[in-house]
Amino acid sequence: MSEAVTRSVTTESGLLASLDPLLREWLPRQRWFAGKGRPVTGFSPVAATELLPAGGKLGLHHLLVRAHQPLTLGAPPHPGDCYQLLIGEREALPPRLAPALIGHVTEGPLAGRTVYDALYDPRPGDVLLEALRTRARVGPLRFERDVHQEIRSGLVPRLVTAEQSNSSVVYGDTFILKLLRRIVPGVNPDLELPLALAREDCPRVPAPTAWMLADLADQTYVLGVLQPFIQGAADGWELALRELAKGEDFGGEARALGRATAEVHTALARALPTVTLGHAQLELLVDGMVERLDAAAQAVPTLRPYAPGLRSAFEALAGLAAEGRTWTAQRIHGDLHLGQCLRSPAGQWRLIDFEGEPSKPLAERRMPQPTVRDIAGMLRSFDYAAHSADPPAPDWARTCRAAYCAGYAEAGGGDPRTDAVLLRAYETDKAIYEVVYEARHRPDWLPVPMSAVRRLAASD
Missing domain, CATH: 3.30.200 (Phosphorylase Kinase; domain 1)
Known part of the structure; x- marks a missing residue:
């Protein structure tokens, strides 16, 4: 195995061209493909690395490819996102690998072979772990x-x-x-x-x-x-839904989760630089929120009657900034919600997936931000859980939100409810994003963020 992962890179002429028609069909069907709704018109190679030799019983190719798509329907093709692919190739797939099928290659260096998503196959998984264990270098x-x-x-x-x-x-x-x-x-x-x-x-x-x-x-x-791997850990979202369905109180878990969030924020503030947001920075922040509101109201007519009330949340924040109020910004999780939290069998909460919002540019995801942004995301997550119940359970959400904020304050993070203007602005911004997302992708879920919109638009 170690011999396989220390082989030199092979730039395989024609490999991507032979895979092109298969990848055009397969890639847009993947959950993680970001360019849905726009056709893939071709690919350009970024890197191709052979991890197991082609033509044997099992070949393994690591590819970084850029998908070409029009920026909008009808526009000319554009070199778009770069994707990481692990392509396995065999003469034929055993039945256990049927869900991994990409297709049968008819020309090029892999002609006559069957290619598939190698992550479904234990042998390529072994290759990756051995490479990590031995600190291997294979081409790039x-x-x-x-x-x-x-x-x-x-x-x-x-x-x-x-x-x-x-x-x-x-x-x-x-x-x-x-x-x-x-x-x-x-x-x-x-x-x-x-x-x-x-x-x-x-x-x-x-x-x-x-x-x-x-x-x-x-x-x-x-x-x-x-x-x-945290064996036996419960996903926060699934755990909340389970307790909600049983009519169980989730306040204790919400409080513990608030403490965990504050501990992570405190450690990040120690580990990495913090900055002060003054009038100029807050003005840019508010401008972005207002722009997103205007675009959302244009895209989702249901939102329009509430736009003035929602805008008042951002105007209130701008008013405090104009009076000289400043806020501390630091590195944060960036996309915090119940699904990004795991509770161990011993009852300890862990936070995972610090990638931030994948749709945002990397530089933006790495910018220091107020910790309230993470808190607003978690408060919205409690609302989502409560409104997924039948009938909805707004009192459950209110209890969880209050307990989470109390737990955050207990761990030295400061009670976010005392910074009501900033919290309302971030929660409003998040709810507006949710309205646009649900209107586009899950119209049946639109009432969930709209219930928050009504509440936030009426807040003083």
């Missing part, structure tokens, strides 16, 4: 690890099949490897922030064990992160 691919953490060989890999914006492989019950699908150059917060928190000995975030990089044209791309 670089596998690094924390030498103080042991990585045992022989752990059986299995793909996590739940819908995700990336892909994850669990090794035994020891590690989980998150492979980023949409790749951008630069320091990815999904590796940067957990490493910083590990240096601060913050137990609320699993410390990275190893990570996978690509060095291309004087730029580094983060491709994946291996972290300890």
